[in-house]
Amino acid sequence: MSRPVRRSRPWATRSCRDCLGWGWFDRPRCKACWGFVAKATSRYCDICQRDVAAIDGVCRLCRRQAGLIAGPDNKTCVDLTVAAHTGHQLFIIGTLRPRGGPPPRPVPPEPTRVSLRSVPPRWTELTLFDMPRNLCGVSSKQPLLDPELAAFLSSRAARIAELRGWPPRTVGSMGRGIRILCAVQRPGERIRASTIAQLTHTAVPANHxxxxxxxxxxxxxxxxxxxxxxxxxxxxxxxPDIRAELDTWIGLLRDGTSRRRPRARSTIGTLLRLVLPFLTEYGGKYTTLRQVTRDDLATWLTNRPYRAYEASALRSLFGALKAERLIFSNPMRGIKGGRLTTTIPSPLTAEEVAEVAQAAQQDPALRVVVALSGIHALAAHQIRTLLLDQVDLAGCRLELESLNRPLDEYTAEAITDYLDYRRSRWPNSTNPHLLVSRNTATTTTAVGTFWLDKLVQPLPVGLDRLRQDRILEEALASGADPLHLAHVFSLGAKTSLRYTTAVAPSAAEHETP
Known part of the structure; x- marks a missing residue:
């Protein structure tokens, strides 16, 4: 009797009968399952309750699921019953382990040299949906998605902390914030400032x-x-046309041109606030600023309380639009805004001087501010931005950008006491400015106007009155000489004449024998 000829099934993509894995083969089972069937001890799996080949009551698919859950580092204690409550993870045959023996042992990577200049260039994963990150519930103990970036940022933070004198508590909070960010940010993904700002809710200094x-x-x-x-x-x-014209004006103020210098941010905000009342009242009548007439501007400026300032802002607006050829003619041409209101400086009374001296003794920082304003007539912005290098205590000199004058005994003593207080309060601070606060001690920025205004609240008068009193005293002692005031206090011509005019009668009485 002749032996029956076995007809081979065509090769095709099919699913294995036992492990349910997909692959390219010509048999009902994959090659691995054929070897497992040869060693099987039963034909029923107690875990998945299927009629398949099993060893000790566990089929090959359930064994693969148990090894997948255990992971590569926990092969010694595998729970073979895990598939009963987790289910099975299907797979493609030939992708889990390359043929030809066990996988090669991975070569340990070389130690990465962390550079403080920039993050090494790497591949970038493009985002399909631009969705904001939510750091609520993210712990710093979660596994890092980008360990290389975390190592670089930690080294950079340690360097900056050393340069700026951050306390150990701040350094620890910084490390925790970096780990939180690297636990949610994938490699190559850019970290947004809005995401970093969420660290404030986790007691991490987001500004650092x-x-x-x-x-x-x-x-x-x-x-x-x-x-x-x-x-x-x-x-x-x-x-929309008016908005477009205003955007052109704001762009010129910010960037400037070859004939226009860029304006400060505060100046742009002031100009916008000055033109807002006119546009609020007349903006509904126009579709473009080309429709504004000279009579409309003159009528509106007639009874305005800040006529001179508002006329200057409108002149800047229409002058810029005329230069850019967005309007046919400048409607502000020929309209006079009037003179700016000038105040007459007045000296302090004896009671105010005594109250200022008494209040200055309560705070070392306030005493320095009173000395710099009341003796050296420094403006508020000069006091806030005064650097440590500009104060020469050994040579008793005060060297500002445009001033170089001797340092009196009261000011030198006030600065010495404040420096002792600063070293005891913030011993590791590297801020180059003389005055620092709790927020600026770990940075390189100057104190803000809000901090200075709060500091001088105990005084009966403001810093402007202290400065005016010192300049009036010098004007009276010099015989109302405007050139002397301009040289000593770096004042302009009009400002010097305003002080000399205020003390002219008193100076004449002093000169009378």
Whole structure:
């Protein structure tokens, strides 16, 4: 009797009968399952309750699921019954382990040299949906998705902390914030400033973390501009053409041209606030600023309380539009805004001087401010930005950008006492400015106007009155000489004449024998 000829099944993509894995083969079972069937001890799996080949009551698919759950580092204690409550993870045959023996042992990577200049260039994963990150519930103990970036940021944070004298508590909070970010950010994904700002809710100083990310390619600054936000909020009622013309004017103020220098941010905000009342009243009548007439401007400026300032802002607006050829003629041409109101400086009374001296003894920082304003007549912005290098205690000199004068005994003593207080309060601070606060001690920025205004609240008068009193005293002692005042206090011509005019009668009485 002849032996029956076995007909081979065609090769095709099919599923294995036992392990349910997909692959390219010509048999009902894959090659691995054929070997498992030869060693099987039963034909029923107690875990998945299927009629398949099993060893000790566990089929090959359930054994693979148990090994998958255990992971590569926990092969010694495998729970073979895990598939009963987790189910099975299907797979493609030939992708889990390459043929030809066990996989090669991975070569340990070389130690990465962390550079403080920039993150090494790597591949970038493009995002399908631009969704904001939510750090609520993220722990710093979670596994890092980007260990290389975490190592680089930690080294950079340690370097910045050493340079700026951050306390150990701040350094620890910084490390925790970096681990939280690297636990949610995938390799190659840019970290947004809005995501870093969420660290504030986890007791992490977000402003310090932003200092670590500044200048890096992985950092995306998406913080909205407060000036743009205010502009879009208050000028949203205008017609689109008027908004476009205002955008051109604001662009010239910010960037400048070959004939126009860029304006400061505070100046742009002031100009926008000055033109807002006119546009609020007349903006509904126009679709473009080309329709504004000279009579409309003259009528509106007639009874305005700040006529001179508002006329100057409108002159800047229409002058810029005329230079850019967005309007046919300048309607502000020939309209006079009037003179700016000038106040007459007045000296302090004896009671005010005594109250200032008594209040200055309560705070070392306030005593320094009173000395610099009341003796050396420094303006508020000069006091806030005064550097330690500009104070020479050994040589008893005060060297500012345009001033070089001797340091009196009272001011030198006040600065010495304040430096002792600063060293005891912030011993590791590297801020180059003389005055520091709790927020600026770990940075390189100057104190703000809010901090200075709060500091001088105990005084009966403001810093302007202290400065005016000192300049009036010098004007009276010099015989009302405007050139002397301009040289000593770096004043302009009009400002010097305003002080000399205020003390002219008193100076004449002193000169009379």
């Amino acid at each position: 973390v932003l200092k670590v990310f500044e200048g890096l390619e992985v950092f995306l600054d998406d913080r909205p501009d407060s000036l743009d936000r205010w502009y879009h909020k208050h000028f949203a009622f205008l017609a």
